[in-house]
Amino acid sequence: MNPARAAIAVAVLLAVAGVGYFFFWPWYAQSPAPQASAPAASAPPAAPTGPRYPLPAEPARELPPLNESDARLTEAIASLIGLDAFGRVLNPESLVRNLVATIDNLPRETVAQRLNPMKPVPSVSVTQGTGDTLAFAPANDSRYAMHVRLLESVDTAKLVAAYRHFYPLFQQAYVDLGYPNRYFNDRLVEVIDHLLETPDPKGPIRLVQPKVLLEFADPALEEASFGQKAMLRLGSGNRARVKAKLREIRAAVTGLQPGETPPTPR
Template sequence: MPDHETPEFRPAPERASSTPRVIAAALACALAAAAAWWYWLRPEHAIVAPPSVATAPEAPVAPPPMPEASGPQNPVDALAPADPALPALAESDQRVTALLAELLGRDKLASFLVTDGFVRRVVATVDNLARAHAPSRMWPVQPMPQRFVVDDQGDAGTTISAANAARYSAFLTFAEAVPLDSAVALYARLYPLFQQAHEELGYPKQYFNDRLVAVLDHLLLAPEPQGPLRVKLTPVNTDVPNLRPWVRYELVDPALESLSSGQKILVRMGPANEARAKALIRELRKRVATSALQLPQR
């Protein structure tokens, strides 16, 4: 058992139908996670209604579970040697924070990332981005208090406002400025901590870097719809006044609404921002996919 395991750091249950930078991965995956908060402003205590039953055919929302393996498919020691004197995972926050501050700068670190339990947060978020839900309380990024905005198109319905795309500019600019080679080297240096956190999630014979590569591939397969996206309010049967209706919007298109949490985040960002995010994901994958597997084809 982990030293301070809580339910939120356990793996989400698999659906019957279901089969970015940790240090560096945190920055790609934090990109997606921050994007979700900026869009939906979903507080930790918000009651999230279950998605409405759609007529779309069931489809996996996550890569198939990683099989048990005798060794990693994407060895991290090919990137850089691990630090031989790492602290225990439960005592690693101070060391990890100092190294992140050295890489990113203290001001940017404080503005964008959450360093308390950073390693566990990154591992849990990477895993969850390919699942139906990626709870915001587990993200390794700071929430941004900006409201999701929609446009009323009359008979055409409600659509995501084009103004929402501007919310991502600061975070995308931050992520694009990160020295990726240095970030990936730091990831490899700290990798034993990420591997331990991955095992604590319930994967004792699997490898976190392999999961990272699989999730990056999954995100790159997100569709790229053009034009305004229609949304609707999720119905909630309650007598309690709803003072924050903007947290209850879901996509009208059942095929889009059935995407994984990470893919929906990319779609909601808008076409230009999704393209920028995918460029970051591809650059990260080039570095961490040490087996030189081909990028997924659309």
């Protein structure tokens, strides 16, 4: 496992995010950059249906074209987390496209480094022990403390209001990614649910280092998705706090609690 992170929707999106990108990018920084995933060209297009998790209708507002939206989105994010924090954690270029592509790929094996909208967590993973006792050290969790505090500080209601305001741009970027008959908010909820399903191992997470990069010793963890591996790297305390924020975001963008069933799309 090499450095990397990622996190979820305007919090995911803006502050993460998932959950966010704040925590996940550095672990895979040394991996080859794959192409962004998109539906296979030979797959028949899905029949258009309504969104599974529709957002409330927003008053018509003028938005910039997608390819000219960085300045407006930067202003919106900075109003939520502060301009200084924005400069420390976010890369402002192609924000909407990179956030959408990254979120879409979190449940997959890897995420293209070239799509990274976040600046990496400083320093490298902190481990303890050797051989059969190699594991993340408790001090590793502190590497993400600032990002977790920042995520928790974001007002979820304001965050989701900003997400709804800019949603047409996120939807356009999702369509451009190769999903003409799907809805980005539905994908966001799917990704949040996937991250919430990240296991919570008891005790230190054992590691192996077959070559240069660290890997999880447990094959089940090593086979987990990019996003779930990122959540595992946070440490149990940080992971619980991020999951709590993700549940808040999920409830705000769906009007439902985890486990509740949405109406059938029409």
